[in-house]
Amino acid sequence: MKKSGTVLGAAVAIAAAVLTSLPAQAQVDGSCAGKRFVFFPGGGEGDTFASIVFRGAQLAQKQTGCDVDYVWSDWNPEKMVAQFREAIARKPTAISIMGHPGEPALGKLIDEARAAGIIVTTANVDLPTAEAKYKATGFGYVGQKLFPSGKMLAEAVMEQCGLKAGDKAMVWGLLGQQGRGERTRGIVDTLKANQVNVQYLEISDTVNKDASQGVPVFSAYFASNPDTKAVITDHGTLTATIPLYFRNANVDKAKVCGAGFDLSAPTAEAIKNGFVRAVLDQQPFLQGYLPVMQMFLSSKFGFAGFNVDTGAAIISKSNIDAVAPLAAAGVR
Numbered sequence: 417m418k419k420s421g422t423v424l425g426a427a428v429a430i431a432a433a434v435l436t437s438l439p440a441q442a443q444v445d446g447s448c449a450g451k452r453f454v455f456f457p458g459g460g461e462g463d464t465f466a467s468i469v470f471r472g473a474q475l476a477q478k479q480t481g482c483d484v485d486y487v488w489s490d491w492n493p494e495k496m497v498a499q500f501r502e503a504i505a506r507k508p509t510a511i512s513i514m515g516h517p518g519e520p521a522l523g524k525l526i527d528e529a530r531a532a533g534i535i536v537t538t539a540n541v542d543l544p545t546a547e548a549k550y551k552a553t554g555f556g557y558v559g560q561k562l563f564p565s566g567k568m569l570a571e572a573v574m575e576q577c578g579l580k581a582g583d584k585a586m587v588w589g590l591l592g593q594q595g596r597g598e599r600t601r602g603i604v605d606t607l608k609a610n611q612v613n614v615q616y617l618e619i620s621d622t623v624n625k626d627a628s629q630g631v632p633v634f635s636a637y638f639a640s641n642p643d644t645k646a647v648i649t650d651h652g653t654l655t656a657t658i659p660l661y662f663r664n665a666n667v668d669k670a671k672v673c674g675a676g677f678d679l680s681a682p683t684a685e686a687i688k689n690g691f692v693r694a695v696l697d698q699q700p701f702l703q704g705y706l707p708v709m710q711m712f713l714s715s716k717f718g719f720a721g722f723n724v725d726t727g728a729a730i731i732s733k734s735n736i737d738a739v740a741p742l743a744a745a746g747v748r
Contacts, residue, residue: 566602
């Protein structure tokens with residue numbers, strides 16, 4: 417398994433060495449002076465996932481010296497659209513959005529931004545049509561491949577939880593969100609293909625914003641479905657809240673398998689304590705760091721957009737010790 421902090425540090429060190437070793441006449445101006453970026457971390461301040469994205473962006477901001485404004489959206493697609501419109505009106509050099517609202521909601525605004533000379537890139541949820549249209553002018557994507565990531569987690573749950581045909585599994589996801597819902601679809605389709613009895617719940621806007629508000633929802637579900645064998649949450653903050661859900665609903669973690677997405681310090685602890693048995697780590701730190709670098713490189717040197725798949729690994733009790741210290745530091 418890759419250790420992102422080590423790889424990232426090595427890459428930065430190599431880049432710095434190359435630049436400083438160039439002959440004086442060949443050295444480039446690496447200043448970010450005069451450039452203003454707007455960056456969307458996705459959730460709210462303090463959110464377990466968005467805070468890691470934010471730390472990654474902050475590191476890139478520090479290393480480049482760029483001026484970056486952060487816009488918090490509480491994972492609300494409608495809010496993201498309104499905030500993107502407001503960001504365009506401010507006429508920054510570049511904007512890094514999250515693609516949760518989908519191409520129909522964002523496409524015209526991306527066109528408007530590009531017409532105004534503003535570079536746009538995305539993270540966490542891809543926008544393939546916009547990327548194909550504007551890749552040459554800096555539109556990239558940093559994040560997991562959504563449907564394959566859902567499929568990967570579902571397959572890990574089948575293995576880690578010992579699910580078999582006919583077993584009941586709760587999937588708490590976001591099928592209602594165009595684009596973003598593809599990850600949930602990957603989970604549901606894969607479980608159904610293995611003849612698992614899927615009980616699906618849509619994450620409400622209230623729970624999407626504050627996972628603790630899901631406690632009564634989960635308790636009501638489990639009271640009606642005590643034979644559930646697995647609980648899969650398609651949301652990093654909900655995954656981190658699984659221990660709270662289980663305790664309040666008197667769920668036996670030895671009999672019900674918890675799983676979800678996104679490593680964080682609380683989720684690492686939940687894995688160690690047996691509340692969560694499998695997590696797909698989409699490395700949110702990179703979803704902050706690389707888009708800021710994308711905006712810098714594209715606005716400074718004209719680099720095209722790059723596409724990076726960050727959904728790299730399944731974390732379980734077998735390998736949590738290797739990454740738990742990084743999770744505690746807010747890097748993984």
